[in-house]
Amino acid sequence: xxxxxxxxxxxxxxxxxxxxxxxxxxxxxxxxxxxxxxxxxxxxxxxxxxxxxxxxxxxxxxxxxxxxxxxxxxxxxxxxxxxxxxxxxxxxxxxxxxxxxxxxxxxxxxxxxxxxxxxxxxxxxxxxxxxxxxxxxxxxxxxxxxxxxxxxxxxxxxxxxxxxxxxxxxxxxxxxxxxxxxxxxxxxxxxxxxxxxxxxxxxxxxxxxxxxxxxxxxxxxxxxxxxxxxxxxxxxxxxxxxxxxxxxxxxxxxxxxxxxxxxxxxxxxxxxxxxxxxxxxxxxxxxxxxxxxxxxxxxxxxxxxxxxxxxxxxxxxxxxxxxxxxxxxxxxxxxxxxxxxxxxxxxxxxxxxxxxxxxxxxxxxxxxxxxxxxxxxxxxxxxxxxxxxxxxxxxxxxxxxxxxxxxxxxxxxxxxxxxxxxxxxxxxxxxxxxxxxxxxxxxxxxxxxxxxxxxxxxxxxxxxxxxxxxxxxxxxxxxxxxxxxxxxxxxxxxxxxxxxxxxxxxxxxxxxxxxxxxxxxxxxxxxxxxxxxxxxxxxxxxxxxxxxxxxxxxxxxxxxxxxxxxxxxxxxxxxxxxxxxxxxxxxxxxxxxxxxxxxxxxxxxxxxxxxxxxxxxxxxxxxxxxxxxxxxxxxxxxxxxxxxxxxxxxxxxxxxxxxxxxxxxxxxxxxxxxxxxxxxxxxxxxxxxxxxxxxxxxxxxxxxxxxxxxxxxxxxxxxxxxxxxxxxxxxxxxxxxxxxxxxxxxx
Amino acid sequence: xxxxxxxxxxxxxxxxxxxxxxxxxxxxxxxxxxxxxxxxxxxxxxxxxxxxxxxxxxxxxxxxxxxxxxxxxxxxxxxxxxxxxxxxxxxxxxxxxxxxxxxxxxxxxxxxxxxxxxxxxxxxxxxxxxxxxxxxxxxxxxxxxxxxxxxxxxxxxxxxxxxxxxxxxxxxx
Numbered sequence: 001x002x003x004x005x006x007x008x009x010x011x012x013x014x015x016x017x018x019x020x021x022x023x024x025x026x027x028x029x030x031x032x033x034x035x036x037x038x039x040x041x042x043x044x045x046x047x048x049x050x051x052x053x054x055x056x057x058x059x060x061x062x063x064x065x066x067x068x069x070x071x072x073x074x075x076x077x078x079x080x081x082x083x084x085x086x087x088x089x090x091x092x093x094x095x096x097x098x099x100x101x102x103x104x105x106x107x108x109x110x111x112x113x114x115x116x117x118x119x120x121x122x123x124x125x126x127x128x129x130x131x132x133x134x135x136x137x138x139x140x141x142x143x144x145x146x147x148x149x150x151x152x153x154x155x156x157x158x159x160x161x162x163x164x165x166x167x168x169x170x171x172x173x174x175x176x177x178x179x180x181x182x183x184x185x186x187x188x189x190x191x192x193x194x195x196x197x198x199x200x201x202x203x204x205x206x207x208x209x210x211x212x213x214x215x216x217x218x219x220x221x222x223x224x225x226x227x228x229x230x231x232x233x234x235x236x237x238x239x240x241x242x243x244x245x246x247x248x249x250x251x252x253x254x255x256x257x258x259x260x261x262x263x264x265x266x267x268x269x270x271x272x273x274x275x276x277x278x279x280x281x282x283x284x285x286x287x288x289x290x291x292x293x294x295x296x297x298x299x300x301x302x303x304x305x306x307x308x309x310x311x312x313x314x315x316x317x318x319x320x321x322x323x324x325x326x327x328x329x330x331x332x333x334x335x336x337x338x339x340x341x342x343x344x345x346x347x348x349x350x351x352x353x354x355x356x357x358x359x360x361x362x363x364x365x366x367x368x369x370x371x372x373x374x375x376x377x378x379x380x381x382x383x384x385x386x387x388x389x390x391x392x393x394x395x396x397x398x399x400x401x402x403x404x405x406x407x408x409x410x411x412x413x414x415x416x417x418x419x420x421x422x423x424x425x426x427x428x429x430x431x432x433x434x435x436x437x438x439x440x441x442x443x444x445x446x447x448x449x450x451x452x453x454x455x456x457x458x459x460x461x462x463x464x465x466x467x468x469x470x471x472x473x474x475x476x477x478x479x480x481x482x483x484x485x486x487x488x489x490x491x492x493x494x495x496x497x498x499x500x501x502x503x504x505x506x507x508x509x510x511x512x513x514x515x516x517x518x519x520x521x522x523x524x525x526x527x528x529x530x531x532x533x534x535x536x537x538x539x540x541x542x543x544x545x546x547x548x549x550x551x552x553x554x555x556x557x558x559x560x561x562x563x564x565x566x567x568x569x570x571x572x573x574x575x576x577x578x579x580x581x582x583x584x585x586x587x588x589x590x591x592x593x594x595x596x597x598x599x600x601x602x603x604x605x606x607x608x609x610x611x612x613x614x615x616x617x618x619x620x621x622x623x624x625x626x627x628x629x630x631x632x633x634x635x636x637x638x639x640x641x642x643x644x645x646x647x648x649x650x651x652x653x654x655x656x657x658x659x660x661x662x663x664x665x666x667x668x669x670x671x672x673x674x675x676x677x678x679x680x681x682x683x684x685x686x687x688x689x690x691x692x693x694x695x696x697x698x699x700x701x702x703x704x705x706x707x708x709x710x711x712x713x714x715x716x717x718x719x720x721x722x723x724x725x726x727x728x729x730x731x732x733x734x735x736x737x738x739x740x741x742x743x744x745x746x747x
Numbered sequence: 748x749x750x751x752x753x754x755x756x757x758x759x760x761x762x763x764x765x766x767x768x769x770x771x772x773x774x775x776x777x778x779x780x781x782x783x784x785x786x787x788x789x790x791x792x793x794x795x796x797x798x799x800x801x802x803x804x805x806x807x808x809x810x811x812x813x814x815x816x817x818x819x820x821x822x823x824x825x826x827x828x829x830x831x832x833x834x835x836x837x838x839x840x841x842x843x844x845x846x847x848x849x850x851x852x853x854x855x856x857x858x859x860x861x862x863x864x865x866x867x868x869x870x871x872x873x874x875x876x877x878x879x880x881x882x883x884x885x886x887x888x889x890x891x892x893x894x895x896x897x898x899x900x901x902x903x904x905x906x907x908x909x910x911x912x913x914x915x916x917x918x919x920x
Contacts, residue, residue, distance in 0.1 A: 179797070222788045390800055399798070401791055419848055426787075426818040428796060428811065431846050486815070489796050 014391035016149035016178060017139045018186070018383025021132060021166065023082040023208030023235060024274075024350065026050050027380035028135040030143065031388035036190070036381045039142040041537035047376055048138065048537055050131045050208075052078045054117040062134040063537040074102035074267040076117050078127050080237060083209040085124040085169070086162030086515070088462075089113050093233060100241065102263035112515065122530075125165050125516055129172035129530045136173060138537065150175045151387040153379050155210040156182035157230025157405045159451045160463045160493040161515060167490065168516050172524050178390045180490040183207070184214035185225055185402050186382030187348045191373055192218040193385050193398050199343035200226075202331075204361050204369070205379075206324065206349040209235035213328045215335035215342075224401040226335035227424045229327045234320065236277070236351040242316040243273035247288070247304055255302055257294060265294045276308055281353035285309045314356045321360045328364060334424050345369040350376055402427055404487050409460055411448035413438050417457045420485045430486040434500075437479045444469030445481060449495055463493055471499035751793060753806045760809035767843040768820035768833065776834070780825065787821040816844075823850055852900075868898040875907065884915035 017039075020027045025047040029038045040046045045064055053061045053069030054076045061069070069077030080101070087094050089107040098105050106121070108114035114121040132152070139147050152175075154166050163180050170177035184203035192199065198219040205212040212230040216223055247269055248259045259265040272288050279286040286308050292301035332338060347369045351357060362368050389397040403424045409417035410433070421431050437445065445468050452460030471479055480501065486494040498505045516524070524530065751759070769776055772786040792798065794814040799807055823829045823845055832853035833845045863869035875890035891908040898904060 178800075220788070222792075224784075224788070386797075390797060393798060393801070397798075399788075399792055399795065401788070401795070419851075421847060422851070425822050425847065428815050429818040429822070430812075430815040431819070431848070433846060433848065 015147055016387035016391040017147050018151045018380050018387045019135045020153050020380035022050055023080050026131055026135055027377055028139045029380040029384035031384045036384050038377045039139045041138045052127055052130045060532045062130050065537055071267045074263040078103050078115055081124055081127040084113050086165035087113055125169040126530050128169035132169055132173035148176055149178055151179045151181050151383040152177055153181045153183045153186050153383050156184050156212040156214055156228040157232050159406055159461050163491050168521055181383055181386055183379045184212050187346055187378045188216045188223055189385055190378045190382035191346050200341055201344040202342050203346045206351045207235050208237050211324050213331045215331055221398045225403045227331045228405045229331040231327050238320055239317045240273035243276055244269045262294055268293050280310050280313050325364050339365045346373050348375050406451040407453055408485055409450040411457050415457050416455055417450045417460050427487045428489050432482050432484045435481050437476045440475045441473045468497040472501050756806055756809050760812050763816055767837050768824055771820050783824045790817050822847055865897045868894045884911050887911040888915055
């Protein structure tokens with residue numbers, strides 16, 4: 001392999017890995033020369049459960065070993081953290097997670113989310129960092145060298161808050177995050193890399209918690225994303241939820257006991273539902289048996305025994321699958337293609353192993369989805385290919401041109417969110433819009449940045465806000481402020497404001513108020529509080545047999561086969577969930593307590609699939625344990641120098657939420673108006689210069705009627721009508737806000 | 748496209764504000780959509796941040812600026828409606844950059860602005876039209892100015908205003 005000389009000297013190849021940080025499972029891969037390979041853990045497992053188990057006593061286990069905690073100690077076992085990362089505590093998704101998760105989700109600083117375990121609290125980036133560190137350790141054990149650089153994938157539809165939080169997680173895990181890469185883009189890269197394809201493909205990606213669809217054009221090793229759409233409320237977990245509902249409802253009518261209210265029972269249902277999904281990927285029927293799901297009124301253990309056919313399952317999840325096609329319609333239309341234009345459909349994510357999904361997707365796209373792509377590994381492999389090309393650019397590198405999945409907006413007068421960069425615009429990109437003040441002698445403007453597809457601010461996700469002040473006081477409309485929005489190649493947003501008359505500037509990394517600050521991240525890294533992992537899949541316990549580890553009863557060769565290795569607990573021959581498995585509580589307990597279940601040695605034959613044999617494993621483990629502590633990689637956000645501005649202060653989310661609820665948005669003091677250049681250019685109009693949409697608050701400043709009016713007349717946005725609506729609203733103030741504007745009109 | 752030397756990159760970044768999107772992408776004004784796509788790919792290969800990680804930070808900043816402008820150019824030129832609005836803008840010499848939202852608005856604006864898009868704008872424009880018919884140019888100018896305060900970006904109103912002014916004062920430039 002030849003490396004391109006850079007600036008006259010040959011560079012040593014650097015090591016950089018690709019990590020698919022999944023909702024349910026994570027996977028790590030590396031490109032080594034011409035081969036890209038998934039790195040398995042010490043047990044030969046090629047994916048690692050994104051699960052963190054906080055054991056009593058303070059130690060933490062991560063990965064497949066931690067899965068035992070799900071049924072053993074659900075309140076201390078954190079799964080599906082990706083559903084919560086970068087979210088506000090008050091968001092719908094957090095409410096939903098609270099209803100289905102057995103661990104405690106609490107409100108953290110600035111309306112963020114923390115997870116409470118005993119008397120400790122962890123932020124989501126910290127939880128994800130533990131999983132990422134595990135993946136890093138898996139990689140280091142396999143390649144026998146320290147790893148400090150990675151490309152981490154996220155769902156394409158992740159917003160800025162979620163991307164930033166994921167990047168923070170990488171830093172906490174001791175990784176320099178080279179790029180945040182969209183999962184479907186990574187999958188397409190892995191599929192098309194080095195094959196000289198000229199194709200249009202769709203990537204249909206159903207993860208544990210999210211759905212993404214991307215349409216790409218591949219040609220001459222350029223991978224151009226034409227459009228991406230998604231639904232962050234839809235994933236494989238929702239499929240499992242339907243089965244849980246079915247089982248819980250049946251149990252309720254039979255025994256009058258609500259299983260969902262018992263965390264232990266709920267976790268057993270979850271494991272069963274997930275297992276059923278896996279089994280139905282290969283079988284037409286699965287036998288679900290959950291012995292001792294809960295104790296009955298007389299203390300006798302009650303159990304669930306039921307068979308579930310593929311037809312029944314299909315009915316349960318039918319509408320979920322259909323929902324994805326609505327999203328696909330949008331993506332195809334935005335990409336300007338129809339299904340028959342596509343040369344291939346790539347399926348990503350564990351649930352796509354379900355034949356009923358493959359059939360439905362095939363029907364929608366009028367073609368068989370590709371079957372030569374491993375839906376669990378393709379994303380990590382794409383990330384690895386990209387990671388390698390970033391650190392060691394080579395002639396044959398593929399080249400990614402991605403887009404921003406969500407429209408970037410700014411809040412303006414009237415409770416509206418004005419689009420600045422619309423979705424599916426290529427990144428990196430920068431746009432500048434000119435705004436003016438809303439009131440005479442206004443002293444500051446409140447700059448709020450949103451992502452989403454609605455003209456109504458409340459229906460978008462707030463990314464952050466800052467107050468820009470200190471500009472020349474003048475009549476409304478006489479102040480011109482340029483606001484520059486940048487979206488970088490990671491999909492992360494930066495905003496700068498500049499007062500044109502004074503040249504005064506302010507810039508900020510748009511940070512979710514609930515997100516971690518630079519200081520927070522440094523403190524976390526310093527404290528090492530995410531590094532107490534005692535039980536990880538990278539260290540095989542002496543004498544432990546694969547088959548018996550932590551409730552693991554799967555046959556080793558099955559684990560390495562098609563079925564996702566991390567859910568071995570429930571995957572048994574014939575698609576039958578054996579009751580012994582679901583008795584995992586006891587078994588897992590034993591396994592965890594002494595860590596030395598069973599006798600004998602690692603079944604080396606079972607691990608012939610490119611993984612380590614016993615001897616080399618020990619060596620690798622030793623290398624890892626001898627590693628010097630990873631230097632904390634501090635990546636300063638690249639922002640313009642900020643001029644000292646005592647008046648510029650980050651607004652607490654408190655203020656903001658209060659504002660939004662109690663003060664009609666149209667009447668906020670600090671509102672902005674989009675300014676037209678033309679207004680300034682007009683000649684001879686000095687005497688009548690007024691901002692056309694200016695709405696004067698009446699004396700006392702309370703106009704509840706207007707607020708209601710605004711609420712009820714908030715425009716419903718139909719694709720393609722957005723700008724028209726915008727024009728209407730801003731330039732016809734008398735229509736919606738008649739009471740106040742009549743005066744002005746007459747004047 | 749070959750990799751550029753740092754001095755060439757700095758030079759290009761320096762004149763970025765003067766290049767229109769066609770010049771930036773090495774295209775002619777009659778470029779076909781496939782040409783535009785190819786040019787976007789080719790220029791991105793040189794300037795995308797992913798291929799420039801190893802450059803010095805200062806050069807990287809210049810490259811980032813160029814890369815962002817390339818994406819902007821592509822976003823405008825690949826969309827026929829936006830491209831049309833942009834072409835008109837550069838023909839009238841009103842700047843080489845066009846913000847995406849402007850280009851979008853320009854596309855949908857055309858249809859409605861001749862009638863006026865606000866009740867007030869329409870009202871004053873109709874009055875101005877009546878004035879013009881009666882050769883009352885002074886009032887036509889005043890009414891058009893008022894109409895423009897309600898629709899400050901209405902190019903049609905502005906054209907009409909220019910006409911009325913010229914009639915009012917033929918010596919005006």
